[in-house]
Amino acid sequence: MGEQSGAQNAWDMLSDEQSQKHITTGSGDLNDILGGGIHCKEVTEIGGVPGVGKTQLGIQLAINVQIPVEYGGLGGKAVYIDTEGSFMVERVYQIAEGCIRDILEHFPHSHEKSSSGQKQLQPEHFLADIYYFRICSYTEQIAVINYLEKFLGEHKDVRIVVIDNVTFHFRQDFEDLALRTRVLSGLSLKLMKIAKTYNLAVVLLNQVTTKFTEGSFQLTLALGDSWSHSCTNRLILYWNGNERYAHLDKSPSLPVASAPYAVTGKGIRDAVSSHHKRARVT
Amino acid sequence: MANMPVSEMRLPPHLAHLLAARRLDTAKDVLSLPEVELMAILDAGLPTARAAVALVSEAACPPYQTALALLEERVRLGGGVRLATTLCGLDEALGGGIPMGKLTEVVGPSGIGKTQFCLKLALLAALPEYYGGLDGRVVYIDTEFKFSSRRMIEIGQKSFPQIFRQEGLAQKMAGRILVTRPTSLADFTKSLEEMKVTLLQHDVKLLIVDSMAALMSLENEKATAGFRQHPLRWTLSFLKSIAEFSRVPVVVTNQVRSQSNDDGYHFSFEVDKKDGNKCAERFDSHLVAALGIQWAHAVTVRLVFESHSGHRFIKVAKSPMSPAVAFPFIVESSGITLLSDESIDVTGPGITSIHCQGQNVLAR
Numbered sequence: 001m002g003e004q005s006g007a008q009n010a011w012d013m014l015s016d017e018q019s020q021k022h023i024t025t026g027s028g029d030l031n032d033i034l035g036g037g038i039h040c041k042e043v044t045e046i047g048g049v050p051g052v053g054k055t056q057l058g059i060q061l062a063i064n065v066q067i068p069v070e071y072g073g074l075g076g077k078a079v080y081i082d083t084e085g086s087f088m089v090e091r092v093y094q095i096a097e098g099c100i101r102d103i104l105e106h107f108p109h110s111h112e113k114s115s116s117g118q119k120q121l122q123p124e125h126f127l128a129d130i131y132y133f134r135i136c137s138y139t140e141q142i143a144v145i146n147y148l149e150k151f152l153g154e155h156k157d158v159r160i161v162v163i164d165n166v167t168f169h170f171r172q173d174f175e176d177l178a179l180r181t182r183v184l185s186g187l188s189l190k191l192m193k194i195a196k197t198y199n200l201a202v203v204l205l206n207q208v209t210t211k212f213t214e215g216s217f218q219l220t221l222a223l224g225d226s227w228s229h230s231c232t233n234r235l236i237l238y239w240n241g242n243e244r245y246a247h248l249d250k251s252p253s254l255p256v257a258s259a260p261y262a263v264t265g266k267g268i269r270d271a272v273s274s275h276h277k278r279a280r281v282t
Numbered sequence: 283m284a285n286m287p288v289s290e291m292r293l294p295p296h297l298a299h300l301l302a303a304r305r306l307d308t309a310k311d312v313l314s315l316p317e318v319e320l321m322a323i324l325d326a327g328l329p330t331a332r333a334a335v336a337l338v339s340e341a342a343c344p345p346y347q348t349a350l351a352l353l354e355e356r357v358r359l360g361g362g363v364r365l366a367t368t369l370c371g372l373d374e375a376l377g378g379g380i381p382m383g384k385l386t387e388v389v390g391p392s393g394i395g396k397t398q399f400c401l402k403l404a405l406l407a408a409l410p411e412y413y414g415g416l417d418g419r420v421v422y423i424d425t426e427f428k429f430s431s432r433r434m435i436e437i438g439q440k441s442f443p444q445i446f447r448q449e450g451l452a453q454k455m456a457g458r459i460l461v462t463r464p465t466s467l468a469d470f471t472k473s474l475e476e477m478k479v480t481l482l483q484h485d486v487k488l489l490i491v492d493s494m495a496a497l498m499s500l501e502n503e504k505a506t507a508g509f510r511q512h513p514l515r516w517t518l519s520f521l522k523s524i525a526e527f528s529r530v531p532v533v534v535t536n537q538v539r540s541q542s543n544d545d546g547y548h549f550s551f552e553v554d555k556k557d558g559n560k561c562a563e564r565f566d567s568h569l570v571a572a573l574g575i576q577w578a579h580a581v582t583v584r585l586v587f588e589s590h591s592g593h594r595f596i597k598v599a600k601s602p603m604s605p606a607v608a609f610p611f612i613v614e615s616s617g618i619t620l621l622s623d624e625s626i627d628v629t630g631p632g633i634t635s636i637h638c639q640g641q642n643v644l645a646r
Contacts, residue, residue, distance in 0.1 A: 050579045051600040051633065080349070084580060085384065085526055088602040089353045090377060127350035135344060136523065139284035139310040146313075146339030165579075172519060182316045207579045219549045238549060242629040247551055256551075263605065 021074050023065045023160060023201055025057065026099075026268035029259035033248045034235070040074075040159060040201045043192050043230070045166075047206040047221035048237030053244060053263045054205045055086040056095075057237070058162045060268040061203060062130050063092070063099050065160040068119045071103050075119065076159025076200070077129040079151075081144055083168045087132065096123035098266025131158070138169040145187055145194075152198045161194065165205040167222040184223065188230030204231065243271055283342050284310045291341040297334050300324055309342035365407060365416060365488065365531050367399075368441075369609070371623030372585075372596060377603035381582060383529045385522055389536040390587030394594060395613045396535045399587070400490050401434045402441070402617040403533060407488035408458040413445050418487025420459045421477060423470065425496040429461050440616035467497050474520055481528040488531055489524065495537040518580050534581070593621075599633055606633040 022037030031037045038044055038061055048054050062080050067073025080087060100121045119125055131151075135141050141163075152158055174180040195202045211220040221236070234250035240260070247258045260271035286309045288301050304323050306312045312334065315323065321331040347355075364378035373379045380386050380403070388396050404422055409415025422429055438455060439446045446452055460480075464470035480486060494517075525532040584600035596618075597608040607625035611618050 051584070055602065079346075085522060086582065086602070087349075087352075088381070088384075088582070089349055089356060091602045092349055093353065094603075124350055127353055128348050130349035131346045132349050132352055133344060133346045137284040137310075139313050139342060140344055142313040143283070143309065143339040143342040144344070146335055147343040150336065150340065168579075172516070179314070179316075182319075183314065186316045213550070236549060236551075238552070239633075240552075247549070249551065265605075 023061055023074060026060050026064060027261040027270045029270055029274050030246050030261045033257040033259045035254050038201045038203060040199050041196050042232040043195050043202040044233040044235060045204045045206055045231035046235045047208055049208050052237045054237060055164055056263050057268055058164045058203060058205050059092050059095055061160055062162055063095050063126055066126050066129050071107055074159045077157045079131045079158050079161045081133045081135060081163045083135050083141060083165060086164055092127060093123050095267040096126040138173050141169055145190055148194055158200060160201045160203060162203045165207055167206055171222060283344055286342050291338060293337050301334065309338055312338045366414065369620045371609045371620050371625055375598050375604045375607050375625055376601060380531045380533065382531050383526045384582035385525055385580065386531060386533045386583040387536055387581040388533060388585045391538050394587045394589060395618055396587055397428045397492055398613050399618050400492050400533060400535060401437055403488060404459050404490060405434060405438050408455045416487040418485050420488045421486055422459055422461045423473065423491045424461050424463050425493055427463060428492065431456055436615060437617040470497050478524060481530060486530060491534045493535040493537055522580060597628055
């Protein structure tokens with residue numbers, strides 16, 4: 001595909017869209033409502049209440065993006081930007097192990113292959129391909145997003161950037177709210193540009209807050225007004241009775257829909273009640 | 283990194299001078315401005331503004347590590363990286379114990395055993411390593427005047443009788459626990475600031491704040507609603523940074539209050555749930571918002587102490603390492619003991635609510 005500086009016609013875009021790969025979430029039901037998984041070249045916001053599994057999903061995607069091409073994955077690397085210290089490396093190891101176990105279960109002869117360039121199916125190798133940034137202020141967050149343009153140029157195999165979570169520092173340290181909105185808009189444009197330029201998925205995890213609308217308090221995603229227009233897709237994780245659910249709230253091409261999922265020892269998988277017979281790798 | 287002076291960034295001279303002339307002295311100054319505004323202030327074109335932003339960003343961006351390097355560093359710095367509570371079932375659920383460098387919240391109604399739990403943790407952190415402790419000092423911030431040395435030593439004597447029979451050990455252990463009693467938020471803030479230095483110089487291995495809510499409610503009484511958020515956010519941020527920076531576990535206790543009508547429970551797309559017909563429905567609230575929902579987001583591990591069906595339970599309500607499980611417990615002379623190491627699975631609304639003798643309450 002050549003570089004195009006001008007506009008693209010819709011027909012070419014269609015073939016682009018169709019050849020686009022998706023990053024599996026680990027849950028078949030979730031992948032279905034997302035049209036296959038998390039899309040590259042797009043920004044997806046994932047919000048939810050504390051403890052519902054945002055970081056778990058963020059980590060799962062940082063692992064799943066690495067599933068080798070021969071097993072139906074993207075064979076890419078991940079950038080994980082941690083703003084709150086939620087990243088627990090022992091859990092990342094567990095999730096990597098879970099992913100590998102599922103791959104081996106679906107491709108039983110894989111350990112016999114010895115093609116060169118194949119990523120070794122060891123959790124350590126998956127951990128080695130996650131670039132982790134720990135940032136402690138909104139200044140650092142702006143700095144890292146700006147720096148990504150250079151970093152990604154030097155690391156072209158990165159196919160996902162996860163920011164966990166995107167609003168934390170902006171909610172507390174920014175005095176001038178009008179300025180904050182302008183700065184956030186600038187950042188969100190940068191992120192969209194990065195997603196398109198480097199053909200990767202940008203995933204922004206977000207907190208939940210309460211808002212008084214229509215006569216009552218409702219849950220809504222933080223900094224919604226400054227931010228809501230800039231994400232291409234929005235997924236909201238919530239509790240529905242005893243189960244965890246994901247609700248696709250915004251998408252340019254898919255209908256609004258909800259699906260159950262589970263957080264297991266191996267990571268994100270289909271809920272027990274799912275009609276998907278077994279855990280899917282791709 | 284936010285306050286990194288521009289002068290230290292080794293920018294090309296013309297850019298360095300331009301920024302200095304406009305009094306943009308730190309990374310924060312430069313990066314807090316949208317591009318267009320930076321152009322206006324510098325009175326320069328877009329390429330110049332962009333170059334300045336790119337170079338300042340690169341300088342101010344913290345270095346990255348691969349997750350593997352992070353893991354190896356953890357292992358190198360001390361294998362277990364957990365403070366074992368000696369409550370076997372709980373330790374197993376938490377992946378070894380209370381995590382280092384993270385914020386753990388202990389929440390529950392009054393009288394249920396939170397302080398008892400904290401006293402035991404303080405003891406464990408002070409015990410020598412060959413007895414399973416962290417062999418370090420403990421800072422105990424006691425805002426409700428609940429800390430009792432007598433009780434703590436009693437717990438020690440009953441839980442570790444052989445150890446405590448030794449001459450002078452009780453005194454030595456007690457000597458390692460520093461108790462401060464701030465009476466206002468300002469006092470508390472001041473102790474926290476002094477804490478950073480103490481933690482490093484004096485080999486502190488555990489920081490306990492018992493309880494957080496007491497301080498906040500003092501401030502609520504005198505302040506307006508808007509102000510309430512500020513001290514909390516700052517405190518939150520500061521506690522987390524202390525935890526990570528010094529790699530010490532920070533345990534914070536929290537109170538509960540009964541539900542009010544102002545609590546929002548659902549997203550706009552969840553229709554038909556807004557009517558408070560069944561009171562039970564309201565309790566499947568995700569607002570285990572102790573001190574507000576931001577707090578719930580920020581803690582890494584949340585342990586809920588609650589009572590129902592005639593028993594008390596410690597519930598692991600939030601943990602990156604474990605699904606939600608609960609253990610029945612009692613409080614004896616030796617402190618908190620689990621009645622069973624077999625965990626009870628907790629699902630759905632039970633995870634986020636807090637039971638208090640049959641009534642559901644929300645964390646404050």
